[in-house]
Amino acid sequence: MAIVSQHKIQQQLHELAANAARPFVSWTEPLEDIDPVSFFMQGPSCGFRERFFWSDRSGSTIFVGLGSAYTIETEETDGRFHYVEQQRQRWVEQIERHGEADMPPLLFGGFAFDPHQPRTSVWRGFPAGKLIAPTVLLSVKNGRTLLTVTLPTDGVERDMERIGRLFRRIEELQPVSATLPALVSDEEEEKERWLAAVRQAIASIRAGRLDKVVLARSRRLAFTGTIDAAAVLARLREQQPFAYLFAFEQDGRCFIGASPEQLVQKEGEMCQSVCLAGSVRRGSSPGEDEQLGAWLQADSKNREEHQFVVHMIRRVFSSVCETVEMPTAPQLLKLPHIQHLCTPVVGRGCQEPSVLRLVEMMHPTPALGGTPRERAMEAIRSLEPLDRGWYAAPIGWVDADGNGEWAVAIRSGLLDVDKAMLFAGCGIVAHSDPTSEYEETNVKMAPMLSSLGVMSND
């Protein structure tokens, strides 16, 4: 049996486009279960220059997009979220939905961490904000798989050839190859320089200029051949089961990661977030692991670091929700390489109509920037020898109703043909120890290193 009725979809789209009253049409059709990473893998060879992958923490909501039917892009600084939200509303008015129309049109994308920071060539193609409505979207939600094709009514024919190629491929999807090229060089940005930046940050905090700042560093790897983003994604999926998996690729450059950190989710009048800050490695035995966890929960430096995030998120939620629920003490979130202090937050009666507005209010939380926010951003600009680009920034999706889910793009890296640049940061407070913070960044890079087939050497 054909997995997807190629002929039917193509015929429907032709007919719909001919009679459409709006500039875009979409057709949604149920699909048999297929491997979403294998689907993602088909993008480049079928001629799609853009592709994305999203899986939530439970793995029950997955979106894979190939190509771009509509792109919202901005280099604005202060007005970028507002601009993107306005364009989202315009997009919704331009599209006619058909087939299983319960699938609202979806935009996926991300934002730069700090649009005021000058962009280097490393992040070419990743502007201050960019959201894509894909030409072909695979969505898995509540155990149901759907395929949506979206096309401009005046250009249906243009995309048909590659859509046809994709349909033929998904009839007999090949499993994702686990082969990765070998590492040829591993260059971390100067350790001494980073440690000096952390010392300076601690001095500023002790002098009372700010309370907390998150400082990040990078590591550049080179390989013997092209890194296959689908293979990396398949390994992340296997190795990081409770993380948000994300990938955003254009013209062969792919920002990819497995983040444990939700920024915000909105579904109707309910919104959720997670305060995540304060970390320690996993133990090498159950006994040591438990001891480390108990130490983390009691450690005043980590509790302080965590508390700044709790205050800020509670303040934002309280300003837009009728009720806010959160536990009084942080819980432990145990991930394969690291454990974190974690406080989940639920808001009800949310007055904001779009998740993008919540993203704007939340970013950057003190888990990624610091506190007070503006002073921390200034400290990052002056102390951190790095172009963060989309690292530590919001990544996620929004639908036609303004609902959506966004993660913070940490535990991530940028793949560029045979090179990878990995990122990790740490919250610095008055009693931080620079060497331990450095070691913590190594632990935070371990998931990406492992997914690239490079063992972490800490």
Ligand SMILES: C=C(O[C@H]1C=CC=C(C(=O)O)[C@@H]1O)C(=O)O
């Ligand atoms: C900035 C990162 O982690 C943040 C999230 C959780 C715990 C953190 C910490 O304990 O420092 C960081 O705030 C990163 O992984 O690059």
